[in-house]
Amino acid sequence: MRSQPQLQTSTEEIDLLELFSSIWRQRTTVISVTLLAGLIGTGYAFLAPREYQVSSVLRPAAINELDALNRSEIYTLPPAEALNKVGARIDSYDARLSFFKANPELFKAFKKPGQSLEQGFEEFNNNSLSLVLPDPKKVDLSSYIQLNMQYPEDTNGTAILNGLVDHAIGLERAQIAADLKVIINNRLTELQGKIDVARSNYEIDKEWRIAKLLEADKIKRAQLQDELAGLRLQMNKVRANRIAELGEAISIAKSMGIRTPTTPSSMATADSKPNQVMRTEVNNQAIPLYFMGTEALEAERDTLQKRKNDDFTNERVAEIAKELKLLEANREVETMNKRVNEDIFLQNIETLRAEKARLSNLNIDMSTLKLVTIDRRALQPRAPAKPKKALAIALSLAGGLMLGMLAALTRNTIQSRRKAALSKPTHH
Structure with a gap:
């Protein structure tokens, strides 16, 4: 009775060795499954639709770029606030939709048959664009805004992203010009009212x-x-x-x-x-x-x-x-x-x-007002972001190897049970 635990441990060790030996005996199956999975991964890597990614980085403008506006003494716009305004404009649904409608030839790949213009834009807005802001917990040298875009092949993503950034900056510049005009007119009306009272x-x-x-x-x-x-x-x-x-x-x-x-x-x-x-x-x-x-x-x-x-x-x-x-x-x-x-x-x-x-004589050329500094404009990528061929092939081979080993173990288990069933004596 005392020798049974030792016999069980020895049996388990023998089973583990038997497990590896069984996998090795079925190495052909393992290699075949691995090669098949690798072939599938390779086919996916070379046949799957390619998606590219571009990005643009905006940083605060220099103080002297906004000096003419700030010296007007009626509209104060620090560089950091100007960057936030442009970022909010880029993230604005209306700004993106207006650019989408104004440039239909750039978004042909995003418009599927049977979809309305707004539906195509929704898919583009939700799946293709992402706005990255600096982590407030990290201390950076300066704030920035990064806009990323993923797009399918045969689409001029560079023109779309750069055009969207320029469109948002233009809209924000026009909004500031309109606000400045209203403020000046209100101030002139107020001054004229005081002069009329004095008169x-x-x-x-x-x-x-x-x-x-x-x-x-x-x-x-x-x-x-x-x-x-x-x-x-x-x-x-x-x-x-x-x-x-x-x-x-x-x-x-x-x-x-x-x-x-x-x-x-x-x-x-x-x-x-x-x-x-x-x-x-x-x-x-x-x-x-x-x-x-x-x-x-x-x-x-x-x-x-x-x-x-x-x-x-x-x-x-x-x-x-x-x-x-x-x-x-x-x-x-x-x-x-x-x-x-x-x-x-x-x-x-x-x-x-x-x-x-x-x-009345205040003349600020809003067309040359630089709200932000485009630190990095979108450039044509050298390689697609998806699929990543090497990673896809490596993952498929690794998955095929694991699947082959699992198949070998499963086959070995089935064979062992059959042998055990055949080796049992028959009672009359």
Whole structure:
């Protein structure tokens, strides 16, 4: 009983050796299957449809390439952001579809009978194109975008890939140009609105100043006219009082028989010799008006009664007339109303005008704007990417060898079981 494990181990070792020897005995089968599989692999390698692969690599443009756009101060586009925009445009379904529709002669191999244009594009978009982005976990010297394309034989894959890249860059450039135009127009509209507000404020201020000046002139004119009327009334009253005073003096002079001008001292000399002291005292007193005599007094009264205007008797009347004449026209108002270009009088809009002139004259040649640097354009491949002949033949030979060995082992197992069944004794 104790010798059974040793016998079993020895039997297993004998079976393993027998296994390899059985494979060797059936080496013809193994070699035949291997050669058959290799022949099949070789046929696949040389007869299968060939597929080629091309790629294009984009990197950020130099800073100076985007300097004209960034110096506009209204649109900022760093090189890395420009690369992302172009990459998003290349990955855009609409951009790829528009290029597909615009170049049907390049995509004849992708359009199968019975398929619509969109179906052919879907197959091309899903199976032929792939966008490779840098791994964010890895630290690269610079970012990049790689576009790969697989295509069948008799297809100009180089023209397709390079054309798609140029088409996407052109679309993104046109989009940036359109955005820039909208931004400039909006900015110009905003600036014009601010200038219009300043112009409106100027018009309101101008009307207010004119109204204020005219109102001040009107008030001044009314005051001068009131003063003139008061002066004339005063002068008329003074003349009436003078006429009344002359009338009284004429009455006194007639009663005293004074016809011509005389003085009290003269009248006193005529009567008696006056005292020297008394004469000095009389000379220092105001001489009454009736001493002028009736002739002079009546002449003055007649003249005053015939007078129609007393304006010349007061200098202030002439001054008022001068001031009223000056108030007939306000030269400041006339000058403001005769302004031809009123925009030059607008305040605090110099910067607005300068910015508007700058934006109006802003001329960025978008056709020469370099958004990205094409580090590697697609080139015609030297060999197809699929099938790889050497790999296909090697894999087919390896698979044939394994299949031949499996066939040999299977055949050996079947033969062993048959021998074991035949070697068993027959019981009656």
